[in-house]
Amino acid sequence: xxxxxxxxxxxxxxxxxxxxxxxxxxxxxxxxxxxxxxxxxxxxxxxxxxxxxxxxxxxxxxxxxxxxxxxxxxxxxxxxxxxxxxxxxxxxxxxxxxxxxxxxxxxxxxxxxxxxxxxxxxxxxxxxxxxxxxxxxxxxxxxxxxxxxxxxxxxxxxxxxxxxxxxxxxxxxxxxxxxxxxxxxxxxxxxxxxxxxxxxxxxxxxxxxxxxxxxxxxxxxxxxxxxxxxxxxxxxxxxxxxxxxxxxxxxxxxxxxxxxxxxxxxxxxxxxxxxxxxxxxxxxxxxxxxxxxxxxxxxxxxxxxxxxxxxxxxxxxxxxxxxxxxxxxxxxxxxxxxxxxxxxxxxxxxxxxxxxxxxxxxxxxxxxxxxxxxxxxxxxxxxxxxxxxxxxxxxxxxxxxxxxxxxxxxxxxxxxxxxxxxxxxxxxxxxxxxxxxxxxxxxxxxxxxxxxxxxxxxxxxxxxxxxxxxxxxxxxxxxxxxxxxxxx
Ligand SMILES: [Fe+2]
Numbered sequence: 001x002x003x004x005x006x007x008x009x010x011x012x013x014x015x016x017x018x019x020x021x022x023x024x025x026x027x028x029x030x031x032x033x034x035x036x037x038x039x040x041x042x043x044x045x046x047x048x049x050x051x052x053x054x055x056x057x058x059x060x061x062x063x064x065x066x067x068x069x070x071x072x073x074x075x076x077x078x079x080x081x082x083x084x085x086x087x088x089x090x091x092x093x094x095x096x097x098x099x100x101x102x103x104x105x106x107x108x109x110x111x112x113x114x115x116x117x118x119x120x121x122x123x124x125x126x127x128x129x130x131x132x133x134x135x136x137x138x139x140x141x142x143x144x145x146x147x148x149x150x151x152x153x154x155x156x157x158x159x160x161x162x163x164x165x166x167x168x169x170x171x172x173x174x175x176x177x178x179x180x181x182x183x184x185x186x187x188x189x190x191x192x193x194x195x196x197x198x199x200x201x202x203x204x205x206x207x208x209x210x211x212x213x214x215x216x217x218x219x220x221x222x223x224x225x226x227x228x229x230x231x232x233x234x235x236x237x238x239x240x241x242x243x244x245x246x247x248x249x250x251x252x253x254x255x256x257x258x259x260x261x262x263x264x265x266x267x268x269x270x271x272x273x274x275x276x277x278x279x280x281x282x283x284x285x286x287x288x289x290x291x292x293x294x295x296x297x298x299x300x301x302x303x304x305x306x307x308x309x310x311x312x313x314x315x316x317x318x319x320x321x322x323x324x325x326x327x328x329x330x331x332x333x334x335x336x337x338x339x340x341x342x343x344x345x346x347x348x349x350x351x352x353x354x355x356x357x358x359x360x361x362x363x364x365x366x367x368x369x370x371x372x373x374x375x376x377x378x379x380x381x382x383x384x385x386x387x388x389x390x391x392x393x394x395x396x397x398x399x400x401x402x403x404x405x406x407x408x409x410x411x412x413x414x415x416x417x418x419x420x421x422x423x424x425x426x427x428x429x430x431x432x433x434x435x436x437x438x439x440x441x442x443x444x445x446x447x448x449x450x451x452x453x454x455x456x457x458x459x460x461x462x463x464x465x466x467x468x469x470x471x472x473x474x475x476x477x478x479x480x481x482x483x484x485x486x487x488x
Contacts, residue, residue: 037167042155045167049155052174053148055382055458056086059184062201068137071130072194075476076187081113081129084140086177087147088113092120093435094169095147098162099154105146106135119435172436175255178461181381185329185396185456186476193316193327200331202396213279213338213401218272218485219373219408221365228367229263229426230256230465259440260465262428266364270487273361273369276401276409277417278352278481281337283344284324286352287313297354302347305473315343315475329396340398340415340480346448346472349418349481361484363421363449363467370411370452370464376403378410379455380462398455398478413457415480416450416468423447423469447471454478 037045060068060079068080092110095102104110112132114123135143158166192199292312295303305311313319316327317335324335353359379398398414424444431441447469453462455478470477
């Protein structure tokens with residue numbers, strides 16, 4: 001099983017790449033970029049590659065052919081585009097650059113499925129991805145098969161002195177593929193939600209409801225200087241937390257993106273953090289109290305967003321004959337009041353927190369809490385499917401947040417949690433050289449950090465230092481709210 005294979009068998013990589021000029025080079029001694037696959041055999045890389053690529057296909061399997069082409073909003077992409085773009089990554093950033101004599105499958109794909117890499121060349125306009133009826137789904141699947149075939153054939157014949165370079169890029173490409181697995185789920189939800197027929201991606205086999213959720217407990221965060229960011233020694237996991245008793249462990253450890261580095265000190269003021277996330281029922285109270293009509297609760301830009309977008313409730317809520325419903329991957333279902341509110345913007349999260357006389361946590365507070373308090377795990381992709389998983393039947397929507405008192409419940413999984421921290425470079429941050437330098441660093445303005453993963457995040461992809469980021473108006477992700485407050 002790839003997840004187990006990935007869960008820490010490989011030492012940290014010491015590699016840095018240079019890609020923008022069409023070549024790659026290693027800088028021995030560079031320790032900033034961990035790589036799960038370093039030290040792996042060809043068979044192990046082959047297995048990891050097949051497992052993740054096949055997982056992507058399993059996610060689109062329930063779709064009808066027509067579903068692959070739809071782009072319902074500018075931030076979403078058609079599932080077909082994701083399938084091609086993740087393949088483009090391996091073809092353009094790995095095969096074309098490192099495999100001598102490689103001939104591309106279709107030259108125009110280099111532009112068509114480039115997302116935003118200026119250093120690679122021009123790319124097709126993002127908002128127009130939905131107009132591309134060609135290449136067909138069949139042709140995109142053929143593209144995937146051809147790139148997979150050539151890459152896997154090549155893995156078996158790479159000379160030892162080139163091995164580290166290749167697996168560094170393949171490892172990054174597989175992390176990229178997993179990010180797009182989550183995006184595929186977000187986009188299927190957005191596309192289906194725009195359809196008056198209320199199509200469902202899958203049927204819900206169980207309602208994860210166990211009675212009223214506990215009142216929020218406030219867990220103390222002591223004053224002091226702490227270190228956050230990825231620890232290249234990989235020792236920060238310790239013995240604490242990140243298990244729900246069902247054997248879950250963080251396979252996502254062992255890799256980190258550049259934006260999680262370097263580990264560095266942060267000062268924490270005395271504070272406390274809520275032991276669970278905000279529920280639909282609690283957010284409904286905000287609506288009923290006129291939260292969307294009270295400008296005193298909103299940031300200036302947030303209030304403008306509410307006004308211009310005529311926002312009156314979270315993105316996928318719908319009121320029908322006085323009753324509230326929510327559009328989910330299970331279709332349109334009655335609003336469950338005891339599960340985490342999801343698909344709220346930073347503005348909505350911030351306004352709710354202000355209404356409650358609290359605030360959102362900083363990412364330093366979140367990371368310290370996740371690593372120093374007992375933690376339980378909520379719904380994640382790849383998790384809860386196995387027999388014995390504790391979230392069977394609710395894998396595409398967060399379940400009820402329950403667990404032991406004094407624990408940071410479902411800090412990992414269920415919903416990405418908005419923080420009040422702008423998405424900025426850590427002190428000493430350096431992006432990778434070349435094209436991969438465009439992966440994270442150039443987005444470090446105008447966005448906020450979210451932590452913890454969600455029901456669409458692969459379990460083998462998430463880790464405590466992981467920094468997701470979205471614009472404050474974004475509601476397209478599975479994004480929710482955990483409160484914090486000052487204790488001055
Ligand atoms: Fe991408």
